[in-house]
Amino acid sequence: MSHDISRLSRLEAAWVIARRDFIAVLFSRAFLFFLIGPLFPVIVGGLAGSIGGQVSREAVTLEVGLAMSAQDNDAMIAASERIGPQLRGAIPVMREVTEATGDPAFDARAFMEERRGNYAAIVTGTLQSPEVVGTGPQVDRWTGPVRLMAADALAATPLVFPSSTKTTVASSAASERTNRIRTAQAAQMVMFLLTMLLAGMVLSNLAEEKGNKVIEILAAAIPMDAVFMGKLFAMLGVSFVGIAVWGTIGWGFWAIAEDAIVTVTQTNFRELPGPAVGWGMFLTLGVLYFSMAYLLLGALFLTIGAMASTVREVQTLSMPVTMMQLMVFFVAAYTITQPGSALEMAAIAFPLSSPFAMLARAALDEAVWLHVAALAWQAVWVILLVKGGSLLFRKRVMKSGGAGMKKRRWSFGRKASQAA
Amino acid sequence: MTPDNGRPLHTVAPSDNRPLAIEARGLVKSFDGTKAVDGVDLSVPEGAIYGVLGPNGAGKTTTLRMLLGIIDPDEGVRMVFGHDRPHDIGRLIGYLPEERGLYPAMKSIEAIAFMGALRGLPLKEGRKRGMELLERHDLAHAANRTIRQLSKGMAQTVQLLGTLVHRPRLVVLDEPFSGLDAINQGKLEGMIRNLAEDGVTVIFSTHVIHHAERLCEGVAIIAGGKVPYAGSVETARDRIPAQVRLETRAREGGWTSALPEETRREGDFFYFPLPETGVEPLLKTLIEGDAGILSLSIERAGLHDAFVAIAGEAAARQLEADNQEHGK
Numbered sequence: 001m002s003h004d005i006s007r008l009s010r011l012e013a014a015w016v017i018a019r020r021d022f023i024a025v026l027f028s029r030a031f032l033f034f035l036i037g038p039l040f041p042v043i044v045g046g047l048a049g050s051i052g053g054q055v056s057r058e059a060v061t062l063e064v065g066l067a068m069s070a071q072d073n074d075a076m077i078a079a080s081e082r083i084g085p086q087l088r089g090a091i092p093v094m095r096e097v098t099e100a101t102g103d104p105a106f107d108a109r110a111f112m113e114e115r116r117g118n119y120a121a122i123v124t125g126t127l128q129s130p131e132v133v134g135t136g137p138q139v140d141r142w143t144g145p146v147r148l149m150a151a152d153a154l155a156a157t158p159l160v161f162p163s164s165t166k167t168t169v170a171s172s173a174a175s176e177r178t179n180r181i182r183t184a185q186a187a188q189m190v191m192f193l194l195t196m197l198l199a200g201m202v203l204s205n206l207a208e209e210k211g212n213k214v215i216e217i218l219a220a221a222i223p224m225d226a227v228f229m230g231k232l233f234a235m236l237g238v239s240f241v242g243i244a245v246w247g248t249i250g251w252g253f254w255a256i257a258e259d260a261i262v263t264v265t266q267t268n269f270r271e272l273p274g275p276a277v278g279w280g281m282f283l284t285l286g287v288l289y290f291s292m293a294y295l296l297l298g299a300l301f302l303t304i305g306a307m308a309s310t311v312r313e314v315q316t317l318s319m320p321v322t323m324m325q326l327m328v329f330f331v332a333a334y335t336i337t338q339p340g341s342a343l344e345m346a347a348i349a350f351p352l353s354s355p356f357a358m359l360a361r362a363a364l365d366e367a368v369w370l371h372v373a374a375l376a377w378q379a380v381w382v383i384l385l386v387k388g389g390s391l392l393f394r395k396r397v398m399k400s401g402g403a404g405m406k407k408r409r410w411s412f413g414r415k416a417s418q419a420a
Numbered sequence: 421m422t423p424d425n426g427r428p429l430h431t432v433a434p435s436d437n438r439p440l441a442i443e444a445r446g447l448v449k450s451f452d453g454t455k456a457v458d459g460v461d462l463s464v465p466e467g468a469i470y471g472v473l474g475p476n477g478a479g480k481t482t483t484l485r486m487l488l489g490i491i492d493p494d495e496g497v498r499m500v501f502g503h504d505r506p507h508d509i510g511r512l513i514g515y516l517p518e519e520r521g522l523y524p525a526m527k528s529i530e531a532i533a534f535m536g537a538l539r540g541l542p543l544k545e546g547r548k549r550g551m552e553l554l555e556r557h558d559l560a561h562a563a564n565r566t567i568r569q570l571s572k573g574m575a576q577t578v579q580l581l582g583t584l585v586h587r588p589r590l591v592v593l594d595e596p597f598s599g600l601d602a603i604n605q606g607k608l609e610g611m612i613r614n615l616a617e618d619g620v621t622v623i624f625s626t627h628v629i630h631h632a633e634r635l636c637e638g639v640a641i642i643a644g645g646k647v648p649y650a651g652s653v654e655t656a657r658d659r660i661p662a663q664v665r666l667e668t669r670a671r672e673g674g675w676t677s678a679l680p681e682e683t684r685r686e687g688d689f690f691y692f693p694l695p696e697t698g699v700e701p702l703l704k705t706l707i708e709g710d711a712g713i714l715s716l717s718i719e720r721a722g723l724h725d726a727f728v729a730i731a732g733e734a735a736a737r738q739l740e741a742d743n744q745e746h747g748k
Contacts, residue, residue, distance in 0.1 A: 008510065008540050016537045024525065213521030219490045220515040221538035223507055394491055 013222035017230025022237045064092040065119035067100035067108050072127050075153035091145050108133040127154050183275050184336050184363035188356050191290050192329045199297040202235045206305035207314045224390035232298045275363035285362045292378040293355035303389030332356035351381035438465040441590050441621035446496035449482050456482045458645040469616045471632035472625040474642035475738035480625035511540045514588035518595040524568040528578045535582030553581040573604050593624035627742045633723040643735035660721030660729050661693040667714040675709025
């Protein structure tokens with residue numbers, strides 16, 4: 001009979017909360033925003049990259065003007081067309097300066113200083129003694145290529161480039177390490193964005209609950225740490241649904257347009273070298289570390305949400321934590337290039353940075369045992385934060401019958417105004 | 421059992437043989453160095469309707485929250501059905517907080533079932549019982565409406581039904597009449613009486629004396645965090661001597677010297693406390709003195725008078741002010 005009167009176990013209680021929150025969030029507009037949220041940085045990043053590229057292309061010209069004799073100009077252009085394909089990017093596009101044509105008194109220096117034309121530099125003089133006019137860096141950059149082209153133009157027989165054989169290897173130690181670092185950086189970035197997005201959602205969820213005054217009913221019925229746990233796991237479940245949706249869309253997109261993606265990104269993802277622990281283990285650890293990172297930050301945010309009574313208070317209180325998490329992320333990202341350093345160890349030990357640092361390690365280091373220890377360490381901190389948060393909530397939040405206090409203040413205010 | 425303060429905890433109500441649903445001894449709770457509750461003692465027998473009566477800010481909500489385990493007392497002991505950790509017997513308790521709270525996007529029936537689920541009732545059973553409760557309170561039509569689509573009174577009723585859906589043995593209501601119109605207050609009084617008839621213990625806080633007087637078997641009067649009186653309503657009223665109201669044809673005469681010292685005259689009436697010897701000796705003097713008795717009545721003190729006598733004039737004025745505030 002005792003089970004009839006006893007309370008729900010913590011797990012059962014957390015399940016009641018998680019089930020309600022999961023369904024409520026899944027069928028809310030917030031989830032729609034959660035789904036389309038990651039598109040915004042992609043779109044903004046793409047637009048910014050495109051605009052930046054365009055600006056860069058328009059701003060930085062690789063054209064060098066020719067203000068030599070017509071014959072020398074032609075010889076230089078011919079030389080650039082011969083050498084250019086062999087030295088991609090190193091040879092500028094050579095163009096005749098039309099203003100100099102037929103003007104023996106053309107002053108290249110004055111022309112440049114008047115900011116006319118759109119040339120990186122202008123070549124005057126003769127093939128035997130070319131003069132490069134331009135700003136210091138541009139002169140330094142183009143003097144060598146100009147001399148090379150002049151030499152080719154002067155030669156009795158143009159340079160002959162022997163044919164060569166190309167032998168490529170899939171990877172090398174250096175490129176593998178570079179790629180693994182990129183994998184680690186990308187994984188950290190994705191995890192950071194996801195956790196911040198989710199923690200923000202769980203924070204506003206609790207603030208809303210306080211606004212609805214439901215929190216006292218929950219606190220009266222079940223232990224507060226079960227409420228916190230339920231909320232955290234509900235949002236984690238929501239995030240898995242979101243990830244599943246994104247994953248399915250991404251996989252479908254890849255299946256339909258693999259060639260286009262490879263062409264556009266100039267990366268064949270199938271040939272990317274795997275992380276140190278292998279893709280299967282890396283993805284598993286990625287999910288686990290993401291869960292831990294979210295649970296840690298979410299527990300912290302829940303405590304803040306529980307203590308705040310208005311959305312403004314939530315924003316004010318959560319700002320320092322957000323900034324701290326940003327710094328933690330930067331530190332974890334910085335340690336990628338310093339494996340085994342004291343800083344990396346500190347990042348692994350500090351609970352909030354631990355999942356990020358360990359995920360990077362999974363990309364770079366084959367050892368698996370450390371991940372088991374790290375996950376256990378992080379789980380302990382999740383429990384401690386949830387316990388601490390719920391304790392703080394019970395101690396500091398349920399102070400009085402809020403309505404009563406408000407009424408009392410109001411009545412005192414009225415009395416004061418009457419007295420005045 | 422003996423709590424820290426050395427005062428014994430009873431297992432049955434002092435006045436009868438009923439076991440106690442709630443027993444608290446020496447509850448103290450401070451917030452930021454200020455004592456919100458300072459040594460509260462309560463004994464609520466099973467099946468009783470019990471009122472915690474006091475003005476706003478007196479410590480009623482904090483006391484109830486300590487009894488429910490929402491917050492822990494700094495000092496003292498609370499026992500609910502013999503358990504010192506109320507959460508451990510969560511399935512036996514229903515709680516309606518002062519600040520009503522429901523998820524606005526949730527359907528009424530789901531809200532009731534969810535509140536039941538928090539107390540261990542399976543959702544399916546919660547929906548079934550919830551529907552029965554809604555039908556019984558003529559709200560079946562609102563079962564599939566979301567909370568935000570309900571009127572304030574309907575939403576409050578839905579929350580109360582959610583408090584009762586798991587069939588608790590103890591129902592704690594914090595200011596349950598607050599915000600209800602007269603009709604719904606009457607309905608709620610009926611519901612509370614029905615619960616008590618079914619053997620459910622009901623404890624509610626209020627600052628409206630009439631509700632406590634009409635419903636309660638016992639009351640705790642709370643003011644400034646202290647409980648100067650906790651016991652039956654009858655005993656509280658008996659603390660004030662009955663008042664005698666006398667109307668005579670004659671205004672003056674030797675018989676007036678027989679009236680008690682505390683007698684005050686208001687219009688045609690004399691008012692004085694009922695003498696310990698009763699009215700018979702006085703009646704004899706009045707008749708012999710030819711006072712010409714037109715009427716004489718003995719009026720028993722109400723709970724309001726008892727409250728004034730026990731809690732003091734200031735607390736009573738605050739209570740009146742709260743009532744006016746709520747009435748607006």
